[in-house]
Amino acid sequence: MDARDTRAAQAFLLHHAFVRSVAIRNAPWPGLAEDIVQQVFLEFLGKEERWDLERDLRPLLTTMTRHVALRLWRERTRQMPENIQKLADHVRQLAEERDGAAAHESDEDQLAALRVCLAKLPDKSRSLVERYYFEELSAQDIAEQLQMKSDTVCRALCRVREKLRACLGKNPASSPA
Amino acid sequence: MEPTPFDRLVDGYLRGTLSEGQAAELLALLQSRPDLGHELLDQWQMDALLKDFAPGGAVPLPVPAAASAPEGRWRIWAVCALLLAAGLGALGALKFGVPQPSAPSARLETTTRAIALLARSADARWARNAPQPQVGSSLGPGWVRLESGLIQIDFFSGARLVLEGPAELQLISSSEAYCVSGRLLAEVPSQARGFRMGTPEGALVDPGASYGLHVAAEGCEIHVFRGEMQLKADAGELRRLAPGSAVALSKRQLRSIALAPSAAFHNPDDLALRASSQWHARLEKWRAAGRRWNQDPSLLIRFDFETENDSEGTLNRAEAASPQMRGADGAVVGGGRTEGRWAGKPAFHFRNLADRIRVEVPGEFSSLTLAAWIRVDALERPFSGLMMSEKWSQGGVHWQLLRNGGVRLGLARYDSVSAGDYDSPVVFSQERLGQWVHLAVVIDAVSGQVLHYVDGVESRRVPFLLHPLKVGVADLGNWNVRATDDSMAIRHLNGAMDEFAFYGRALRAEEILELWDRGRP
Structure with a gap:
């Protein structure tokens, strides 16, 4: 890896969060976003001599990410059983319709706002988020731990995500954290 | 049949665990109620943001009054x-x-309560109902109750104890312990100065010394072999103990006694010697059991990794399998040798994305069992392969680790009613990384269940719908997805495998227990 490669890798590192957020919007299927980011990184680095690293890379990375997302999406969904493939296509269509109307917000800012909203959650809800997202337990695992029905856990998780979304709406990303 | 609640379908969608039937249910719901489509996307986006926020490990959430921190880093x-x-x-x-x-x-940051490491043991018998840690385990604050044998505890401060059972010791912090009974040798380097050892008679504070301590009902003896120590008796007075001195303390009475020879207390070298001879005996027992297991006609593959030369492949030790499986050795790609469960016993080390052992298991199965001794060094990716059928085609079997430390058995679907992923509870917590663990999964067509085992004990059973299993060509410690372009999913194991067995039948619980018991280090 020469100095130019290193600079290109550094430039990508600085935009990693951005690329991931574009990947998530363009490929709404679990686990796919990381693969997309990885592929974009490899392709970005593979053609680094073409890029002007001094300019704003976001438009370029957005295009690359969308392109890779579409390609991986097709490859991945081709392997899925028919019903899951249909569902995936339907959700992607919904996401595209919505994405066309929505502006891209800075992922960094969203995370800062999310931190504030998480801090406002009641202890019980925060504990649920911690178990599900940070300890990566399944709803079934949590249900066993808390001696609840897993449907109840699923419902509670949906409500917490709704609350957080509402909170982010009230505390937009530009608000001080 | 009762419809699945929308929230549950959302959870399945977000986790990628929807069955085909559930996918059809969710699609029908979304088509009939467009508002639910928006709700699903809202849930998806918030889920993605939360996953982005969580750094892939156990991380405490911000407390309400917390100051801001660089969460993106x-x-x-x-x-x-x-x-x-x-x-x-x-x-x-x-x-x-x-x-x-x-x-x-x-x-x-990911946090742990661990304060010490169980570095070695020899003939250790733990008290009944007490924790029974294995060598290499991290130890948190709590009681160590040893009925007999020797153990070595290395505190994170650098202090080291060799404890001889029967003994009862409370670990308090990385620089403090409390001995209720037993004999121990403490070695406290200067980096661990201030290490405090409490006893019912008083506390020893150590600026860097080596001493023997014997605590019994009638009192305690302290023998200072090196360095200088301070003794704070319960009466309150502080006594300096010079190197080469020894005292007995009983009912607040302190008296000088003759210094015991250092050999009166077991040191780490004694323990290492005893542990090594014990390992050797266990290794031989495992080899003897292995020779017996190799004769099982249902055993299709068994790698013990005791081959002299890995570049020539990994020898399949199964001797009574069908002619097509006999001699079906593994094809090694990359990897290397590392120390296995016992000193001098090799294991296969998976280090980078190329490393794998290729196997081929022709035919169809209704039941099967996979078992392996593995050491996980890190869980960096969403999935790390243990045994993965090539691609993800009908009947394929994917046995892999999840980033959360759980084990997943994935069975590729045939039709709309077949099931998908069967997850175990979390096995590999941060404290368990770097240790040898025996994993097994049984797909039992008779009971219609998938059973996960950890160290010989069933950890979860999940019903599964029957269909023939077709392993075909598979990778150990990796996955070959044969993508149509130059991109490949990265799923190599970061760790080592010391034994692998593939049975074409469902092993009974007692057989799994024996695989663990005979093979445990």
């Missing part, structure tokens, strides 16, 4: 890991000019 490390995974190396070069995390916020 962990992702730079995620990409650094990605760089390594991509095989580009030269990570050192990236350090120049890259914003490096300075001291990361404690609130964003």
Whole structure:
């Protein structure tokens, strides 16, 4: 890896969060976003001599990410059983319709706002988020731990995500954290 | 049949665990109620944001009054890991000019309660109903109750104890313990100065010394072999204990006694010698059991990794399998040898994205059992392969680790009613990384269940719908997805495998227990 490669890798590192957020919007299927980011990184680095690293890379990375997302999406969904493939296509269509109307917000800012909203959650809800997202337990695992029905856990998780979304709406990303 | 609640379908969608039937249910709901489509996308986006926020490990959430912290920084490390995974190396070069995390916020770091390590043991018998840690385990605050044998505890401060059972010791912090009974030798280097050992008669504070301690009902004896110590008896007075001195303390009465020879207390070298002879005996027992297991006609593959030369493949020890499986050795790609469960016993080391052992298991199965001794060094990716059928075609079997430390058995679907993923509870917590663990999974067509086992004990059973299993060509410690272009999923195991067995039948619980018991280090 020469100095130019290193600079290109550094430039990508600085935009990693951005690329991931574009990947998530363009490929709404679990686990796919990381693969997309990885592929974009490899392709970005593979053609680094073409890029002007001094300019704003976001438009370029957005295009690359969308392109890779579409390609991986097709490859991945081709392997899925028919019903899951249909569902995936339907959700992607919904996401595209919505994405066309929505502006891209800075992922960094969203995370800062999310931190504030998480801090406002009641202890019980925060504990649920911690178990599900940070300890990566399944709803079934949590249900066993808390001696609840897993449907109840699923419902509670949906409500917490709704609350957080509402909170982010009230505390937009530009608000001080 | 009762419809699945929408929230549950959302959970399945977000986790990627929807069955075909559930996918059809969700699609029908979304088509009939467009508002639910928006709700699903809202849930998806918030889920993605939360996953982005969580750094892939146990991290405490911010408390309401917390100050702000650089929450985005962990992702730079995620990409650094990605760089390594991509095989580009030269990570050192990236350090120049890259914003490096300075001291990361404690609130964003993975934490542990561990304060010490169980470094060695020989003939250790733990008290009934007490924790029974294995060598290599991290130890948190709590009681160590040893009925007999020797153990070595290395505190994170650098202090080291060799404890001889029967003994009862409370671990308090990385620089403090309390001995109720038993004999121990403490070695406290200068880095661990201030290490405090409490006893019912008083406390020893150690500025860097080596001493023997014997605590019994009638009192305690302290023999100072090296360095100087301070003794604070319960009466309150502080006594200096010079090197080469020894005292007995009983009912607040202190008297000088003759210094015991240092051999009166077991030291780490004694323990290492005893442990080594014990390992050798266990290794021989495992080899003898292995010769018996190899005769099982249902055993299709058994790698014990005791081959002299890995480059020639990994020898399949199954001797009574069908002619087509007999001699079906593994094809080794990359990897290397590392020390296995016992000193001198080799294991296969998976280190980078190329490393794998290729196997082929022709035919169809209704039941099967997979078992392996593995050591996981890190869980950096969403999935790390243990045994993965090539691609993801009908009847394929994917046995893999999840980033949360759980084990997943994935069975590729045939039709709309077949099931998908069967997950175990979390096995590999941070404290369990680097240790040898026996994993087994049984797919039992008779009971219609998938059973996960950890160290010989069933950890979860999940019903599954029957269909023939077709393993075909598979990778150990990796996955070959044969993508149509140049991209491949990265799922190599970061760790080692010391034994692998594939049975074409469902093993009984007692057989799994024996695989663990005979093979445990």
